[in-house]
Amino acid sequence: MTAPSNLPSRLRLACDSCGSTFDEWRWRCSCGAPLDFDSTPTPTSPTPDDADLDYRRGLWAFDDFLPPTPQATLGEGMTPLVDASEWEASFKLEYVFPTGSFKDRGATTTLSVASELGVERIVEDSSGNAGAAIATYAARAGIDAEIYVPASVKPAKVRAIERAGAKPVRIEGTRQDVTDACVEAVEEGNAWYASHAWNPAFFAGTATVAYEIAAQRDWTAPDAVVTPLGHGTLFLGAYRGFRDLYEAGWIDRIPELYGAQAAGYSPIADARHHTTTETNDVADGIQIRNPVRETEIHEALDETGGDAIALSADAVEDELDRLHRHGFYTEPTCAVAPAALRELRLSGVLTMDDDVVVPLTGSGLKS
DSSP states (O other), X not given: OOXXXXXXXXXXXXXXXXXXXXXXXXXXXXXXXXXXXXXXXXXXXXXXXGGGSOGGGGGGGGGGGOSSOOSSOSSOOOOOEEEEGGGTEEEXXXXXXXXXXXXXXXXXXXXHHHHHTTOOEEEEEOSSHHXXXXXXXXXXXXXXXXXXXXXXXXXXXHHHHHHTTOEEEEEOSOHHHHHHHXXXXXXXXXXXXXXXXXXXXXXXXXXXXXXXXXXXXTSOOOSEEEEEOSSOHHHHHHHHHHHHHHHHTSSSOOOEEEEEEETTBOHHHHHHSOOOSOOOOSOGXXXXXXXXXXXXXXXXXHHHTOEEEEEOHHHHHHHHHHHHXXXXXXXGGGGHHHHHHHHHHHTTSSOTTSOEEEEEOBBGGGO
């Protein structure tokens, strides 16, 4: 069953590219561009005290900013923000989510929208983490799911998909081949596309990382935030979240945003710099050569004064070992962000005095 027409006003869709608006759900604009919600709720209240927010609700404590209502939730969010003195930074421990990655932020909001719209079957394409998250929250919502994954996907991630009752569909070829096969299924079948790259509800969820960081820092923004960058779900979520907080008057500036890409899969960094010709296959979770929201990523980098950087396999492996030695048991893709922080400091883009937050995005238990 696909989503009905006559969307509630808070879920109506708009295209930034051509200006079209839609009162019925669709996964992309007729011009081919991704869609977003026509408007984002912005609180008119002053910066809250801790007593004004019920953190027991996890990320849904910030529902004043969220178009969806919590219909598929596992108590996700409010992940720890801890001092990482060896890096002269703070780490946001996104790998302690129910399925072991930050993708739960977008999965809870996406499946909440699907549930509200009466969707009965969803499909998603993923290198693993998003698929496991979407499958888990689909199970929570009682919605059937098929997850298209690369044939080489890690067994632990396939097990998470299968044990949630979803059907993994293995596709040979590149990551783009996986997406193409999933889109074909969407266009030919009767399924709702719960894409972490296309679905605006997913980005509404990932924006909560910024709300949490600001709240955990007594409503001050850091100087910079460094995230992994593939399709940009966490990067753009952070950008949108900090922008929302700034527009609400809850923080006084938006931090510089830096995206860490895997060499050989680094279209954003390649467009901005001369990058290495080697291929980094260690960071398998961000092997994206054609990000759906590439224009928006560049705009966020320009508007915040940030940048994108491509990391080698050796740099990521070295940083992963360092993370593990200091008690942060993360998966390889996660290590691109602290590795990028190291490079940004060595090049003088960021100094040791800069106040930096780095999300650690996926659990090593899934490696």
